[in-house]
Every structure is written in C-alpha cells, then in structure tokens.
Amino acid sequence: xxxxxxxxxxxxxxxxxxxxxxxxxxxxxxxxxxxxxxxxxxxxxxxxxxxxxxxxxxxxxxxxxxxxxxxxxxxxxxxxxxxxxxxxxxxxxxxxxxxxxxxxxxxxxxxxxxxxxxxxxxxxxxxxxxxxxxxxxxxxx
Ligand code: RTP
Ligand code: MG
Numbered sequence: 001x002x003x004x005x006x007x008x009x010x011x012x013x014x015x016x017x018x019x020x021x022x023x024x025x026x027x028x029x030x031x032x033x034x035x036x037x038x039x040x041x042x043x044x045x046x047x048x049x050x051x052x053x054x055x056x057x058x059x060x061x062x063x064x065x066x067x068x069x070x071x072x073x074x075x076x077x078x079x080x081x082x083x084x085x086x087x088x089x090x091x092x093x094x095x096x097x098x099x100x101x102x103x104x105x106x107x108x109x110x111x112x113x114x115x116x117x118x119x120x121x122x123x124x125x126x127x128x129x130x131x132x133x134x135x136x137x138x139x140x141x
Contacts, residue, residue, distance in 0.1 A: 002082075004080055004081075004082050005076060006076075007077075007119045007125050008027070008075050008086065008117055009072045009075075009116065010115070010116055011072055012066065014116060015073060016070055019107045019115065023115070024075075026106075027103075032079045032086065033079065034075055035138045035140070036074075036132075038073070038074055039073050040073075042067055044068055047063075047067040076132075076138055083125060089103060090103045090118050094111045095109070095114055103115060103116050
C-alpha cells in the first residue's frame with residue numbers, strides 16, 4: 001500500500017529563473033493538494049543533512065553548493081500513490097532524458113540544476129516533511 005504524501009523542493013535554479021508559479025500550477029493541475037508551503041534557504045548544514053544518503057557520491061559537494069546557492073520552495077503534497085505519481089510528473093534526473101511535458105524537461109538547466117526534488121519513498125517523504133515543517137504547518141482541507 002503506497003502513501004499519499006511526498007515532499008518537494010523547487011530548487012534554486014528554478015526559483016531564480018522565475019518558475020515558482022508555473023511549477024506550482026503544473027503540480028496542482030496534476031491533482032496534487034498543497035498541504036504545506038514555504039520559501040526558505042538551506043544552510044550548508046541543512047543541505048548536508050538533507051542529502052546525507054548521497055554523501056559518498058562524487059557529486060555530493062556540487063549538490064550541496066548548488067542547493068544553498070539561493071532560496072528554494074519546500075512543499076508537502078498529497079495525492080494517492082504520491083511518490084510514483086510525482087516522480088512521473090517531474091521526469092528523469094537528467095533533464096535531457098526527461099519526458100516531454102515533465103517539469104524537469106520544461107524548467108531544468110542541467111543534471112545538477114534540475115529544477116525540482118521529489119521524495120523517493122514513503123519513509124523518506126515523512127522524514128523530509130519533518131525536516132522542513134512542523135506538524136502544525138501541515139493543513140487538511
Ligand atoms: P531528487 O532527489 O533531487 O528528487 O533527484 P533524483 O532522485 O532524481 O536524483 P538523486 O539520484 O536522488 O540525486 C539527487 C540530486 O543530485 C544531483 N545530481 N547530480 N552531477 C551529477 O551527476 C548528479 N547526479 C545527481 C541532482 O540535482 C539530483 O536531483
Ligand atoms: Mg532522490
């Protein structure tokens with residue numbers, strides 16, 4: 001049984017390029033409900049913690065530097081089968097491989113500056129939601 005929640009971040013490239021509104025429109029038009037939402041900027045310590053699973057990967061330093069380079073938009077989203085549905089909406093990690101109409105195909109610059117994050121499991125969606133939001137910042141409506 002898959003869960004109803006995912007955590008997204010609109011990454012610094014997409015924020016700087018003025019895509020917040022269009023990306024949120026794509027997300028809501030795809031049937032996701034926004035349960036929590038904020039503009040924020042990660043500290044180096046925040047980004048290292050958030051991406052701890054990738055700390056041995058060769059791109060870890062570049063990833064952290066990029067994610068703290070400007071503000072991001074964090075959001076908790078609700079939809080049935082949220083993880084898989086949202087990863088389908090955002091497209092492949094490398095925007096050159098992302099399907100037509102996906103958020104990364106439309107808005108990403110490169111594999112590093114790839115516009116948006118989506119949780120990769122139900123378990124991580126809860127961990128990542130707790131990272132960005134207190135439970136009272138999540139709304140049901
Ligand atoms: P995300 O976690 O951001 O939703 O992306 P993802 O699952 O599609 O990709 P993941 O393997 O979790 O990698 C996390 C982020 O690291 C950056 N990356 N850079 N330079 C590279 O080869 C490389 N590979 C990955 C991307 O920003 C990716 O979203
Ligand atoms: Mg990932």
